[in-house]
Amino acid sequence: MLRIISNLRLLNSFPENMHNCQPVRWRRKPMWLPTAKSKVFRVPPRPQISEEEDNELKRLNNNYRTAMNSIRRYLTNRYSVKLQAKADTEQLKKAFEEDLARCKAINDEWNAELEKVRNERIAKQLEEDIKFAENRKLELLKREEEMLAQAEEIVRKEKELVGTFITPEMLDEAIENAINNPVDYNFAIDLEGNKILGRETTPVEKAQVKQ
Amino acid sequence: MITYELCLLYRIMPKAELASVVKRTANAIFEKGGIIRKLEHLGTRDMPHKTSIHGLVHHKASYFLIEFNAPPTCIDTLSDEYMRDVDIIRKRIYKKQEVKPFECTLHEDMLPPPYRKSVQELIAQAKKSEKPKFKYNTGLDYYPFQK
Numbered sequence: 001m002l003r004i005i006s007n008l009r010l011l012n013s014f015p016e017n018m019h020n021c022q023p024v025r026w027r028r029k030p031m032w033l034p035t036a037k038s039k040v041f042r043v044p045p046r047p048q049i050s051e052e053e054d055n056e057l058k059r060l061n062n063n064y065r066t067a068m069n070s071i072r073r074y075l076t077n078r079y080s081v082k083l084q085a086k087a088d089t090e091q092l093k094k095a096f097e098e099d100l101a102r103c104k105a106i107n108d109e110w111n112a113e114l115e116k117v118r119n120e121r122i123a124k125q126l127e128e129d130i131k132f133a134e135n136r137k138l139e140l141l142k143r144e145e146e147m148l149a150q151a152e153e154i155v156r157k158e159k160e161l162v163g164t165f166i167t168p169e170m171l172d173e174a175i176e177n178a179i180n181n182p183v184d185y186n187f188a189i190d191l192e193g194n195k196i197l198g199r200e201t202t203p204v205e206k207a208q209v210k211q
Numbered sequence: 212m213i214t215y216e217l218c219l220l221y222r223i224m225p226k227a228e229l230a231s232v233v234k235r236t237a238n239a240i241f242e243k244g245g246i247i248r249k250l251e252h253l254g255t256r257d258m259p260h261k262t263s264i265h266g267l268v269h270h271k272a273s274y275f276l277i278e279f280n281a282p283p284t285c286i287d288t289l290s291d292e293y294m295r296d297v298d299i300i301r302k303r304i305y306k307k308q309e310v311k312p313f314e315c316t317l318h319e320d321m322l323p324p325p326y327r328k329s330v331q332e333l334i335a336q337a338k339k340s341e342k343p344k345f346k347y348n349t350g351l352d353y354y355p356f357q358k
Binding site: 161164165166168171172174175176178179181182183184185189191193199 | 226229230233234237238241246247248249250251252253254255256275276317318321
């Protein structure tokens with residue numbers, strides 16, 4: 001319908017019975033408008049091509065492609081300047097071999113250089129690895145020694161303390177001693193940094209107790 | 212070898228009875244194969260709050276400290292045993308912590324606040340989180356126009 005009306009407008013000739021029609025400027029729906037609500041869920045049917053027709057179409061297409069390729073190749077061979085210059089196969093082969101020999105020489109040179117670098121690198125790496133392993137070994141030994149020394153120190157301290165431990169035999173005496181001599185760990189620090197020992201020590205005694 | 216500290220609060224008793232009760236406590240450790248390193252009396256005084264245990268309310272207690280080594284497996288048993296002792300008001304077993312060496316920084320702490328290192332660190336931290344302020348570059352220390 002849109003098409004009809006715009007075509008009519010182009011013609012600029014309205015028939016008598018279409019005076020009430022509104023001419024439309026564009027016959028297509030603009031891009032920015034969404035799909036019509038009635039068409040949103042429409043699934044267009046797949047084109048049904050029969051097997052015979054399909055085969056025929058394939059055959060025709062194959063023929064067309066083959067012919068086109070053939071023509072293109074013929075024209076390329078016929079008119080290409082490059083190909084004509086190198087038509088001499090003997091010369092081509094010789095040139096190719098020369099080029100290959102040159103490339104090989106360069107490649108060998110590079111390989112030799114790289115081999116030298118690689119050998120140096122590997123030697124250096126090996127040296128570093130050996131050094132690292134030796135260092136680790138030394139560190140491990142050192143740590144073991146330190147641990148042993150620490151353990152020895154603990155044992156030595158404990159051995160010194162063994163004499164002061166309370167055994168079941170001297171328990172009565174120790175208890176008696178403890179009850180008679182209460183210990184007081186509490187202390188206070190005044191503004192001058194003096195340590196005032198004792199829980200019940202009064203500030204008067206402060207002056208006498210110095211750190 | 213773990214050294215434990217056993218803090219004990221005994222009910223108020225005559226000296227002889229107290230001695231026997233402490234002996235009972237100590238013997239429990241010996242029975243478990245433990246060693247007593249130190250036994251101290253921290254005085255008899257008021258508790259911070261009244262404590263009711265074994266059907267009695269106590270306001271005062273004798274404080275004792277026992278340092279000992281014992282197999283860790285028997286600590287629970289010891290704890291349970293002391294809990295059922297009617298002469299013990301409170302008890303707790305701690306692992307003894309080694310005192311780390313430290314330096315006395317009292318003279319630094321006595322300085323006025325702006326000179327203290329900790330305060331200076333705080334100020335630096337606060338300055339770091341300050342947002343950059345727009346500079347007018349007018350050479351004036353005030354904004355010359357109406358804001």
